Amino acid sequence: MNDKNPIPTDEELTAYIDGELSEIEVSRIEALLGSNERVAARLEFLSQSSLAFKQAFEPLLAAAPKAELDAMLGIVPVAAKPAPVRSSRRGFLGALAACLVAGVVADRALMGIRNRVHAPDESSEWRAVVAEYIALYTADTLAGxxxxxxxxxxxxxxxxxxxxxxxxxxxxxxxxxxxxxxxxxxxxxxxxxxxxxxxxxxxxxxxxxxxxxxxxxxxxxxxxxxxxxxxxxxxxxxxxxxxxxxxxxxxxxxxxxxxxxxx
Incomplete structure (x- = not known):
């Protein structure tokens, strides 16, 4: 990839998803989508953050033992902080919120249940979330x-x-x-x-x-x-x-x- 057509950042891809880029930038990214599998895969991953929370959690709820889940939901504020998806992505620098919504939300819900029941080291959860995010980084992420x-x-x-x-x-x-x-x-x-x-x-x-x-x-x-x-x-x-x-x-x-x- 030459410098005239660099790989877009997560923030640029998030802005593309949200319809916030200029026509020139849209054309550039769409050209890359057809020629670069990594960019296309990354866009697909970030796009998953637009799923509704209810839809995203339905498989988790269906698989959980109902009696245990009913008892636990009383102490886990799953819907305590509803927010628009776009606000979440932009509020957490785009890519991090997309990562959380698409791949970490369910894990964090289960971690929240376990934390309240077993009371582990209270700092471990934020480290887990950061590790999920940093695991997505490559040398290209920090190129330049x-x-x-x-x-x-x-x-x-x-x-x-x-x-x-x-x-x-x-x-x-x-x-x-x-x-x-x-x-x-x-x-x-x-x-x-x-x-x-x-x-x-x-x-x-x-x-x-x-x-x-x-x-x-x-x-x-x-x-x-x-x-x-x-x-x-x-x-x-x-x-x-x-x-x-x-x-x-x-x-x-x-x-x-x-x-x-x-x-």
């Missing part, structure tokens, strides 16, 4: 030039305003790994910061941060979707570093970030 130091500082400043942090390019830099972008997402009505990087050997990785009142926790590790995760928290925020870098090196990178962000 990296932002300048000034642009990095500007992107990080927008995160600071919402999360009550003070992040600098130096504080979130990872040795030998390219900073690609910092963006603000949303999880359960709370701002979620995602700082994306591209490792030349293992591909995408991300540092994600949310507000948290679980208290200070030392770094721990886990595996999700074939990726390594190092997670920790301080008095006000929870952090996770996720990617396909070997776990020993991932722990070193996480410890470096932890020290710089707590200084």
């Amino acid at each position: 030039p990296s932002p300048s130091d000034d642009a990095q500082a500007e992107q990080l400043a927008r995160l600071d305003d919402k999360l009550g942090l003070s992040l600098s390019p130096e504080a979130v830099s990872l040795p030998g790994i390219e900073f690609k972008r910092a963006q603000l997402l949303q999880y359960d009505d709370k701002p979620l910061a995602q700082i994306a990087y591209l490792d030349p050997e293992t591909g995408p990785l991300a540092l994600c941060i949310v507000r948290s009142d679980v208290g200070t926790k030392e770094p721990d590790v886990e595996g999700r979707h074939g990726m390594n995760v190092v997670y920790w928290s301080n008095a006000t925020h929870a952090f996770m570093l996720i990617g396909r870098i070997p776990i020993d090196h991932m722990q070193e990178l996480a410890e470096d970030v932890r020290k710089k962000t707590s200084a």
Whole structure:
């Protein structure tokens, strides 16, 4: 694919689905749909987010034991926050909400039931959602030039305003790994910061941060979707570093970030 006809981002495909692109951009994407199977498959995946919630959950409800489900539904607010699909996609940076609606909503509903019954680590659910999203990333997702130091500082400043942090390019830099972008997402009505990087050997990785009142926790590790995760928290925020870098090196990178962000 040459630079004159680049692969569209998830945000561009979401805008195409919502009818928000110019005629020129529509023509460009439609030309790609006929010549690039990956773009066509990605559009089909994102388009599934337009399914009605009731329709999407019918197979799950039909397969569940009725007596158990009836008891559990009393504690799971499935319809507590109805919202238009378009609002959900755009509110969570397009692709993330599409991912949630098309592939994660049912899992999160079941996770919500289990969390309330078994009361596991309350921070595990947001890590699961982030892992689902990052698993979709490829090197092409983060292709293109990296932002300048000034642009990095500007992107990080927008995160600071919402999360009550003070992040600098130096504080979130990872040795030998390219900073690609910092963006603000949303999880359960709370701002979620995602700082994306591209490792030349293992591909995408991300540092994600949310507000948290679980208290200070030392770094721990886990595996999700074939990726390594190092997670920790301080008095006000929870952090996770996720990617396909070997776990020993991932722990070193996480410890470096932890020290710089707590200084």
